[in-house]
Amino acid sequence: MSRCLLLVVAFSIAIEAAGPSWGTWGLWSLECASCPGAISRGRTRVCIPGDDLSTCSGSRIELEQCQNCTGQWSEWVDGGECSDTCGHCGRITRTRQCVNAAGCPAATCEGLDTEPSPTACDSGEVCLFPRVACCEGVKTASVLDKRFYCHKE
Template sequence: MCRQYLVSLGVVLLALECCYGQNWNAWGNWAACTASCGTGTTSRTRECAGPAICTGHTAETGSCHHAVPCEWGEWGPYGSCSTSCGPGVLTRFRNCENGNITSNTCVGSSNSTTPCNVRECPQWAAWGHWSACSVSCGPGAVITRARVCNGNGECAGNSTETGSCSPAFLECPGVWTQWVGLPCSKTCGPGTQIRTRTCPAPGRCNGDSQDAILCNEQVCPGTGDAGQWSEWSTWSACSETCGRRGRVSRVRTCNSETCVGDTVEEARCGRQPRCRRRRRRRNCRRGRRCRNRAQA
């Protein structure tokens, strides 16, 4: 039974009551069992004959049984290890013969696993000690440490790491620029040369910004200024140990190239002992005695 009303603006324009029957056609035949052994499922369908919409389901399922039990086939070979390094598993499969493997008609699991380990995975060694601080003061102060990857392959992560260190909070002293020298106060002869430098951080550099050094210490040409000799050294030992031919010498040095005189002075040795003479045997004539004669 059904009752239909059409209402517009609160006024019943049309009232139509109609009655329709709900008629299903007969169920169809059961489909083939999903399993050829053991227990499976089957289904069948029906259609609504109308003219109204039918309530209910158009299909239903049920279980089906075979007298022949399902059995597992032989295990297949194991596949590859599930990991390239470290602990993993090998997996193999088997089929439920004469049945559908997804229908659980065979008792047991369709796969089995066993542990495997192709090789040990690379591992990081312990971190090394922290390095010294990269700077002694000012910003940018860091410390670093490193570790080594042991084993074949690459370890996940970084081999080094950095950290901060306390000198970053210390104020650095200033650093002078290079000295810049002015010309010598004289073109020849002893003079002075002023040189200056700059501190980029005023008040933080240690030392003076200006100093003076000697320059042009050589004597000017044509001035007649002579250099200064040092004191004579002591006399050397006599060049001979005897006789009157020996000589002794002494030296002095000049503080420039303009000293007048010699740097070396020689003299005869003092009294020396006489040198001993060597003697030789003269040829002797037959019948005469040989005698020795001194050889100068």
């Protein structure tokens, strides 16, 4: 009989030693960068109560402040070749970069990163028929050159 009593005592000690513990943290609720205007994001963990139904100390929720990850556009940079040769129709494609704010893994900027340059890059001579003579300006004649040009007003 003393043998059984000894087992019960050992089992009782093992139960008393098992206290409450936290499970692992779950995934963050959202990515700050993918949710413009977000103030914070959170994650949770589960308390595994002790055998005496005691609870864990500390919080089951963890919050993290989102940083303002709105990027800033760099200046436009012209690049490439002129897209046309006449009538003030030609444009060079220009590009710009979305620059990350400090501490942001991936900033977002509103708008496009490429566009045609607002100013024509060709000589301004008129285009030949069947094309429109001038994409910008009006058709004018140069008596000295004996040529037609597209003159911007």
